[in-house]
Amino acid sequence: MNTLVEMLSPGFLLREALIGSVLVGCLCPLVGVYFVLRRMIFLGVALPQLSAAGIALAFLLYRMLVGQHQHFMPSERWLAMLGSLSCTCVGLLVLAALARHRETVEARIGITYAIAAAATLLFLAMDPAAEAHMVNLLKGDILATTGPSLSLMAGVFGAVACLLMVFRKEFLLVSFDRDLAVVFGKQAGLWDGLLYLMIGITISLGVMTAGPIVTFGFLVIPPLTARIITRRMLTFSLTAAGLGTSTAFAGFYCAYHFDLPLGPAEVALASLVLAIVAITRGLSRIVQRWQAA
Amino acid sequence: MSGTLLTLRDVSLGYDSRVVLEHLSLAIEYGECLALVGPNGAGKTTLLRGILGLIPVLAGQIEYGFDRSTSPPGYVPQRDTLDPIFPLTVFEVVLMGTYGRLALLQPVGRRQRQLAAHCLEQVGLADLANRPFWALSGGQKQRVLIARALAVEPTLLLLDEPTAGVDPGAATAIMGLIAQLHRDQGLTVVLVSHHLRLVRSLVHSVVWVEDGCASKGATEVMLAPERIMELFGPLRGIE
Numbered sequence: 001m002n003t004l005v006e007m008l009s010p011g012f013l014l015r016e017a018l019i020g021s022v023l024v025g026c027l028c029p030l031v032g033v034y035f036v037l038r039r040m041i042f043l044g045v046a047l048p049q050l051s052a053a054g055i056a057l058a059f060l061l062y063r064m065l066v067g068q069h070q071h072f073m074p075s076e077r078w079l080a081m082l083g084s085l086s087c088t089c090v091g092l093l094v095l096a097a098l099a100r101h102r103e104t105v106e107a108r109i110g111i112t113y114a115i116a117a118a119a120t121l122l123f124l125a126m127d128p129a130a131e132a133h134m135v136n137l138l139k140g141d142i143l144a145t146t147g148p149s150l151s152l153m154a155g156v157f158g159a160v161a162c163l164l165m166v167f168r169k170e171f172l173l174v175s176f177d178r179d180l181a182v183v184f185g186k187q188a189g190l191w192d193g194l195l196y197l198m199i200g201i202t203i204s205l206g207v208m209t210a211g212p213i214v215t216f217g218f219l220v221i222p223p224l225t226a227r228i229i230t231r232r233m234l235t236f237s238l239t240a241a242g243l244g245t246s247t248a249f250a251g252f253y254c255a256y257h258f259d260l261p262l263g264p265a266e267v268a269l270a271s272l273v274l275a276i277v278a279i280t281r282g283l284s285r286i287v288q289r290w291q292a293a
Numbered sequence: 294m295s296g297t298l299l300t301l302r303d304v305s306l307g308y309d310s311r312v313v314l315e316h317l318s319l320a321i322e323y324g325e326c327l328a329l330v331g332p333n334g335a336g337k338t339t340l341l342r343g344i345l346g347l348i349p350v351l352a353g354q355i356e357y358g359f360d361r362s363t364s365p366p367g368y369v370p371q372r373d374t375l376d377p378i379f380p381l382t383v384f385e386v387v388l389m390g391t392y393g394r395l396a397l398l399q400p401v402g403r404r405q406r407q408l409a410a411h412c413l414e415q416v417g418l419a420d421l422a423n424r425p426f427w428a429l430s431g432g433q434k435q436r437v438l439i440a441r442a443l444a445v446e447p448t449l450l451l452l453d454e455p456t457a458g459v460d461p462g463a464a465t466a467i468m469g470l471i472a473q474l475h476r477d478q479g480l481t482v483v484l485v486s487h488h489l490r491l492v493r494s495l496v497h498s499v500v501w502v503e504d505g506c507a508s509k510g511a512t513e514v515m516l517a518p519e520r521i522m523e524l525f526g527p528l529r530g531i532e
Contacts, residue, residue, distance in 0.1 A: 179370055
């Protein structure tokens, strides 16, 4: 209880990290709903890894073209953001453009993941100044979240959430029945592009704040949990965001209280919730069938 | 309303650069009820998709007698093309039909909800509005998709294999519903179907699609039993 009071107090030392963590926990599932519905879950593994490769590439190119960058300076975060966003968006657009060749889609995503993971390590190895700090940035150093980066993240995530809400009928129509959207004269390609751009931005900021594992975890696990217990689109999205927010907060609490690594604690908790919901649902179905028989 | 609703002038249709249908010329009149029939893979769905604007016209021209941007056609796809992963109630699926006439940023309002409820009533499924769409039977799903197409408030209703994968009783009921909508609302109906027996009792005219060509004629001529026997053999002819 004392830990909870401490976390909620205005002077909490890791306040920015807590808020950042909760923001990632809230927005990643909102975007992740479309990953699950469009059956793009594997893409959710590859894109955060691409984002990490983009960060490493940006640092390497900067050192080669300009010189050594300054650690812990705002410019370093902007550089990382630029690399992450460029790589994620380019990768996403290329993969999306090739998506209609469905027979090789898993192979392409698998190859993207492998190349991105290898490239991340190679770019780091090629940079002699690569230090633990950069490795932390690639893994997602949420504890290093600062006020300005939090403001940026809150602003961008707020804009993405608003767009998802305002255009939800267009995103639903294009995702569920693309042909009908075209018959209605909707520019399906443009809506796809906007959705992918928002996904790219969310992943880039998520990876920079919380790392690829947490980002992927929150993109996929809360929506999968919500899918089990909801049967309407709006409640599906809101439940996924609610589950992500609450598990991010609870994960932070567990990590702080039991001195655990934050990212894995959050993902493990979200997975535990998924397991409990899935088992409960399975058991209730068995009971229903048994009662019906 | 009378006159020509849709005219195809020397139209070629296909996918990428592969031509499936060539030099099609035909007209569909207001209030007509028409079926696209022919062997598997002949290009019936290609023709339907071409009329809907889902595939580009490779050559020729399709002229619409109505403004497609303000009054889009009602479209009933094959239900297998829709993914059951989407958590949608029956009402939400029907409501989607009203999106066609909504402007960007225009929210779904009371009028759209009332229209969706009315369309659901027309297909006899008002009491299932809050049920998950995927929990319905094949025939019920098809009726919901017809209700969604009606929610567009269309002049032209296009249906792709509306009786595919449903039991014979449900297939007859669906065809009966289409006939009733055509009769009561004066809808122009174009449907793709393999159920020649059901089609014969429903439509005025038939477009026979085969070998990259299409020819239109009166139902009693195009689906005359002796012609069907000749084309398909006795088994299909009986169907």
